Amino acid sequence: MNAPVSKTHLVLIPSYNTGARLLLETVGNVLAHWAPVWVVIDGSTDGSGEALQIFAASQPGLRVIVRDKNSGKGASVLHAARLALAEGFTHALVMDADGQHPVGRIRDFMAVSQAEPAALVLGKPVFGPEAPLVRLKGRKLSIGLVHFECLGDGIDDPLFGFRVYPLAPLVDVMRRTWFARRYDFDPELAVRLFWAGVPAINLPAACKYLSRTEGGISHFHYLRDNLRMIWLHTRLITALLLHKWPAARRAQKKRKQQSSA
Structure with missing residues (x-):
């Protein structure tokens, strides 16, 4: 399969200690579907960055950005987004390095983005039977909180x-907050972009959980990161009640008008 080479849309993969084998496998699969691909090595210490740099020497569509200190997914995305804007790119498909995300859907998501360039194109996960039940229940709570913060669905x-x-819009929203730099990145950006009037398009995408024997990697710390998520929703709800509710109402009105058109 010959991957299309885009001058506007790139694939962006933040990575922290993903493991050299899994990272190389993920990046290789992505390159078969799209180029360019940028990988941000976020202070990794497992040798995956060095292995990927060797691989990149033979891959003209691959760029490796190395950050000396681990700063989190959001910080890595923001760093790369600023570089990409400076080089003329307009959009980035962000995906995980751990093999959970469906590389076969990259072209579909990019095509929707190219047709609707103002929109945030969100994946709606389709889980397999291997997905942990505790993660699925926690997800329902997060979805409910975000719907409250957005005054409805979307x-x-x-x-x-x-x-x-x-x-x-990504860079503009992130420069307005000190947060959204680690595990809070994905939900906070979705809500703040919604408040900013960026339309959202939701597309189904398969998600698979890899076991440790399959090379699955997770840096989720149950207590620390759940506390971070509690703080995330505390500040979003506070912001909504204090001054963001008019923006949320406008965004909901716009969304309903577009869906009924």
């Missing part, structure tokens, strides 16, 4: 990280 899944961002 964001089908705020946690799924397979999505195409218009880069200019």
Whole structure:
């Protein structure tokens, strides 16, 4: 399969200690579907960055960006987004490096983004039977909170990280907050972009959980990151009640008008 080479849309993969084998496999699969591909090595210490740089020497569609210190997914995306804007790119499909996201859907998501360039194209995960039940229940709670923060629906899944961002609104929203730099990145950006009037398009996308024997990697810390999510929704709800509710109402009105047109 010959991957199309785009001058406007790139695939962006943040990676922290994903493991050299899994990262190379993921990036290789993505390159078969799209180019260019940018990978941000976010302070990894497992040798995956060095292995990928060797691989990149033979892959003209691949760029490796190395950050010396681990700063989180949101910080990595923001760093790369600023570089991409400076080089003339307008959109980035952000996806995880751990093999959970469906590379076969990249072209479909990019095509929708190219047809609707103002929109945030969000993946709505379709889970297999291997998905942990506790994660699915926690997801329902997050979806309910985000619907409250947006005064209605429109964001089908705020946690799924397979999505195409218009880069200019992404950078603009992130420079207005000190947060959204780690596990809070995906849900906070979905809500804040909604408040900013960026339309959302939700598309189904398969998601698979890899076991440890399959090379699955998770850096989710149950206590620390759940506390971070509680703080995320506390500040979003506070912002909504204090001053963001008019923006949320406008966004909901616009969404309903577009859906009925």
